Amino acid sequence: MWAAGDCVESVQRLSGQRVVVALGTHANKQGRVIGVNIGGGYATFPGVIGTAVTKVCELEVARTGLSAAEADTGYRYVTASVDSTTRAGYFPAIWNEMGVDEILGLDLSYAPPFAPVWDPVLIAARKAFDAVEADTHT
Numbered sequence: 001m002w003a004a005g006d007c008v009e010s011v012q013r014l015s016g017q018r019v020v021v022a023l024g025t026h027a028n029k030q031g032r033v034i035g036v037n038i039g040g041g042y043a044t045f046p047g048v049i050g051t052a053v054t055k056v057c058e059l060e061v062a063r064t065g066l067s068a069a070e071a072d073t074g075y076r077y078v079t080a081s082v083d084s085t086t087r088a089g090y091f092p093a094i095w096n097e098m099g100v101d102e103i104l105g106l107d108l109s110y111a112p113p114f115a116p117v118w119d120p121v122l123i124a125a126r127k128a129f130d131a132v133e134a135d136t137h138t
Contacts (some may be wrong), residue, residue, distance in 0.1 A: 002038070011047035013107075014066055015073075021048050024117040027112040046105045053109035062109055091094030093121070100129040 005027030009018040026048060036043035050070075053062040071077035093103050103125035110117055 002034040004034055009047065012070075013049055013068070015070065015075075019048065019050075021050070023052065023110055025108065025119075028117055029105075049107035051107045051109045052085040053111045053114055055111060055113040060113075063100075064107070064109070094127075100125045100132065104129060 006020075006022040008030065009020055010026060010030075012019045016066060026045075031044050033045045035044040049064055050054070051062075051064040053060070055061075066075070066077070068077065068079055093106075104122065108119045108122065109115070111118070113118075
């Protein structure tokens with residue numbers, strides 16, 4: 001039996017706690033994991049960081065990581081607020097020497113005013129991963 005999306009718990013990668021995060025990005029990634037496994041492959045869902053974004057009129061708000069309340073369960077923490085633009089001019093994955101398999105697991109924010117459920121970076125990483133896999137099996 002398999003389950004994904006809004007009805008499952010995920011592991012919060014920073015705290016290790018089980019959390020419910022009802023976001024389309026996670027549901028889609030979890031669904032893909034199920035499909036790979038049902039198809040005879042092996043895949044796992046790496047968990048979530050807690051990235052979320054929303055927009056109310058002109059106010060745009062985002063978060064990632066643990067909130068102060070979540071971190072106040074035994075972690076030493078600091079908080080920061082940033083005023084910035086919402087459109088990135090670049091994506092630093094190659095700079096961080098990430099492989100496409102690592103990019104596929106990125107916890108990117110999703111909200112209709114900002115991006116589609118499948119971020120173009122994730123789509124490109126999926127295509128690159130599939131091409132590498134096909135090349136290694138020829």
